[in-house]
Amino acid sequence: MTSDNAIDSKIQVVLIDDDPHLRQALSQTLDLAGLKVLALADAQGLSARIERDWPGVVVSDIRMPGIDGLQLLEQLHARDSELPVLLITGHGDVPLAVQAMRAGAYDFLEKPFASDALLDSVRRGLAVRRLVLDNRSLRMALSDRQQLSTRLVGQSGSMARLREQIGALAGTRADVLILGETGAGKEVVARALHDLSSRRSGPFVAINAGALAESVVESELFGHEPGAFTGAQKRRIGKFEFANGGTLFLDEIESMSMDVQVKLLRLLQERVVERLGGNQQIRLDIRVIAATKEDLRQAADQGRFRADLYYRLNVASLRIPPLxxxxxxxxxxxxxxxxxxxxxxxxxxxxxxxxxxxxxxxxxxxxxxxxxxxxxxxxxxxxxxxxxxxxxxxxxxxxxxxxxxxxxxxxxxxxxxxxxxxxSHTSVRSLAEALGIPRKTLHDKLRKHGLSFGGGEEPE
The missing domain is CATH 1.10.8 (Helicase, Ruva Protein; domain 3)
Structure with a gap:
């Protein structure tokens, strides 16, 4: 998941140099070339701020107090070995820079260097970075398709469309409503959405609202503080809070009471939860996937389900075809x-x-x-x-x-x-033998019933 202190993906170059004059000059050169730059005086904590798929390059001086350029290279490549790191060296540091190149540095520039040399190296590094990320994306997409084909088995058009829709929604932040009959595989689809998302390393919490007694559903979902009600002796973390950083799958949402629906709507809109008996608002980073076997629009028209919650949930919906x-x-x-x-x-x-x-x-x-x-x-x-x-x-x-x-x-x-x-019969002969009838009889029956092998032909 992305850290709150992570380098913005719009930043193309992170520049580190403890010399304020050189740092300002290099930053201006990159900025005038139309590149978005983050200039820093030191590399302290930088490796933790750069996500694995950050789409930029790092330019760093080798000689710096604290973490030097070689240490930074090692830290960055421990997170992403394909991140381009360009090193700036003094004349006496050239052997050191050659050593760094062997350790995986993308390039090095010896002071003093022309502005064009810096721009050329940075642009080449950005081009390499785009190619690396494109290849990763393609590999991930192929892996995702293979996972979906294994989890959601079937060659029918309806299943192919469902797999495409899951692939399109999985990487987004959108909450999802899954529609499907009992036993159709709603939790399988919810799990696929989670596992193919950037939240895959976070928790996946599944709860069946229809299986919860009315007296405990709010405590289960939202948690409670000690003394919130008779028997509440200690704090309880609710399912929504427990799913923080990941995905909460809420099945049989149609069975929730109107009071709980109001709280769910607020949670979806504001992404905060308040434990029963408490005053603290806890901010959440979760994705909610709801599922139902009922027509929620019809339930809303009949007054059994809140219309505003239905419209909030129905922004992105998936229908699982019955068998x-x-x-x-x-x-x-x-x-x-x-x-x-x-x-x-x-x-x-x-x-x-x-x-x-x-x-x-x-x-x-x-x-x-x-x-x-x-x-x-x-x-x-x-x-x-x-x-x-x-x-x-x-x-x-x-x-x-x-x-x-x-x-x-x-x-x-x-x-x-x-x-x-x-x-998988490849000929009329093998099919006739399996059915125990003559081939001529089988030919007649195939024509009678409008059946044929692939391509409309009937091979012998």
Whole structure:
């Protein structure tokens, strides 16, 4: 996180020299060239003020009281080995400067030097610094995408959009409202937002407002002082204060009382918290991620949720698609969790049959990913794949399909073929063998149901 005393990212050059006349002359040279300069008489405490990704360069004299240029170089490179440090030397310090170059200094200038030499070295250092930070940013973006693909498994368009939205919001300071049904993965999304943000080294505090008794919710969230109420014998730090410097995830926000909603709105607007029974306002540096399974706009219209809090939260929102809208992500997720469970329990991974795959695709998944995880765990343990409100077997599976028997049979047939096709078959021959039907029959059924391999072709 950024220190309050950190060097401003708009500063391009930090100049350190204990000679006030030289310091002023060099500072003016850089300033006239359009560079933003911070001029200092000594290097005391400087290394702690320069963040790792600060986008500038440091110019320092070697001979200085206290911390000299070589010591400063060592301190700065301990934080960021790629930070350009330019050293200014007297004639007798050239061997020392060569030693510093071998230790990682970007350049050195021997006194007296022309203004153009200083400007040229600084500009080259800034160009190198931009390239380093761009490469870091690209590596971080690639790492973030890989993390999201691992955490939020799925190739459906809705999941791809969700990953893009998380990537766009994670690095901002905006509070976020997550919308999603029970079991859809709201805490997974909240954790991803935290871990991909600059707050990743700070705490991630998750609390379910719906699981808290009304009598303790304010104490849990805001904390209390001794004597604030009967039984409050000592100070308690609330969840908001505990999350200072990091992220607080507040699930089932729709269950909060109106009184607590008022306090939450104030906290979001002013970023201060006041413990119950106390008078001290504690300033917070936190990001709040709220989650709900309800339509908060509708709840606000019905008077069950504060409209001003809804509009304050709804600035940046993410909708997690329910599993029933994610198509064949179901099969990918199921196999992912089944394989993980098999490894965890030390058993061989099982393969889904075509009928089982069709069953998974037909199920409505009211419990979403949480329900699927449990089903995958049972499957990995060799237990029967029986889903809630579902019976295994083609006859039972078709009961929920509208229409007569022929329509139900056709619907199941298409689902069965589509499920088998998703198993990475590369030819009609292997698909026909898996289904146990002749290739000509399979060709006819593919045309009948509008199914084809990738690119619309049907390879032999």
């Amino acid at each position: 029933r809208e994610r198509g064949e992500d179901v099969l990918m997720l199921f196999q992912y969790y089944a394989d993980a469970a098999a490894e965890r329990h030390g058993v061989l991974a099982n393969e889904l049959s075509a009928a089982q795959r069709a069953l998974l695709l037909r199920h409505s998944w009211p419990g979403n990913v949480r329900e699927l995880q449990n089903a995958a765990e049972r499957f990995a343990l060799g237990l029967e794949l029986a889903l809630d409100n579902s019976e295994p077997g083609p006859v039972e599976m078709t009961r929920t399909v509208a229409g007569g028997l022929s329509e139900q049979v056709e619907h199941f047939e298409r689902a069965l073929i589509a499920a088998e096709m998703s198993r």
